[in-house]
Amino acid sequence: MKLSIFPKAQALPSKEDKGKEARFTSKPYLPELVEFETHEELIDIICNHAWSPSIFEEYRRQDGFISTDLMVLDIDDGMTIVEAEKVVHRLDIIALCVPSTSHSDDAHRFRLIFPLSKVITKVDVFEATMRKLAEVFPADPACIGDQSRFYFGGKLVDGFWYGDGKLLDPVAPKRVKKATVERYNSREAVVVGDSIEDLVVALFSEPRTKIPDCVAHFLENAPDNLDGQWYHSSNSFLFTCGLMSLEKDRITDVFFSLYPHEELTEKKVDAMIEDGMNAREEEL
Numbered sequence: 232m233k234l235s236i237f238p239k240a241q242a243l244p245s246k247e248d249k250g251k252e253a254r255f256t257s258k259p260y261l262p263e264l265v266e267f268e269t270h271e272e273l274i275d276i277i278c279n280h281a282w283s284p285s286i287f288e289e290y291r292r293q294d295g296f297i298s299t300d301l302m303v304l305d306i307d308d309g310m311t312i313v314e315a316e317k318v319v320h321r322l323d324i325i326a327l328c329v330p331s332t333s334h335s336d337d338a339h340r341f342r343l344i345f346p347l348s349k350v351i352t353k354v355d356v357f358e359a360t361m362r363k364l365a366e367v368f369p370a371d372p373a374c375i376g377d378q379s380r381f382y383f384g385g386k387l388v389d390g391f392w393y394g395d396g397k398l399l400d401p402v403a404p405k406r407v408k409k410a411t412v413e414r415y416n417s418r419e420a421v422v423v424g425d426s427i428e429d430l431v432v433a434l435f436s437e438p439r440t441k442i443p444d445c446v447a448h449f450l451e452n453a454p455d456n457l458d459g460q461w462y463h464s465s466n467s468f469l470f471t472c473g474l475m476s477l478e479k480d481r482i483t484d485v486f487f488s489l490y491p492h493e494e495l496t497e498k499k500v501d502a503m504i505e506d507g508m509n510a511r512e513e514e515l
Contacts, residue, residue: 244383257291
């Protein structure tokens with residue numbers, strides 16, 4: 232695993248000097264990439280350097296984010312270190328707790344550092360994973376949307392290392408619906424967009440410049456469930472594909488690749504396609 236350090240910045244500046252030292256973590260000062268294999272190496276790096284869990288294309292900035300092997304939460308209130316350790320044990324996830332320099336017996340301030348089971352390279356995955364952690368830890372909200380955050384060093388007094396659990400899994404962001412289904416029975420032809428070209432080829436066995444609106448809508452906005460109008464969207468997609476006499480195997484392969492759930496069995500999907508095929512025969 233790897234992270235970024237900022238060699239010119241002091242690891243443990245005084246409260247008064249933090250603002251001055253922070254300038255060494257941004258342009259024109261480049262971060263240095265360092266690798267670690269053990270938790271001892273990780274502790275040594277983050278206690279003795281100004282650092283960031285993220286790797287950057289060049290300077291430390293949000294739009295230069297490349298990846299991260301670690302999730303880091305800043306906790307300044309709402310939880311003690313002992314309480315955090317209990318939650319970590321309950322979740323059974325590997326974690327390192329390093330108190331901040333402002334930590335005291337009366338005011339627990341610390342960082343929780345979670346090594347990941349898989350490197351994160353997308354900002355939406357970073358944010359979704361942060362939000363999931365924030366459901367159980369009272370993290371500083373600024374952490375969630377800031378993949379370029381940096382930290383000064385710390386001391387492991389009162390901290391802990393829990394290494395008997397599992398690595399934290401990144402969280403896939405929930406699919407955002409691009410639109411509600413209003414004309415799920417529409418057969419109006421629409422232009423094929425770049426985002427669904429491969430799906431169109433998989434469905435039609437050849438590229439198409441235009442396809443029915445209800446087919447394009449399902450390919451672009453496959454539902455997470457079949458509540459309400461999304462059932463009609465799926466039904467309309469399958470019916471229209473059957474009406475166009477597309478190969479049943481292609482239809483079902485594309486459908487289940489976008490909607491891999493059990494609410495619609497293959498038998499039900501076949502029936503919807505058959506309805507479209509039968510309707511076509513009646514029209515002919």
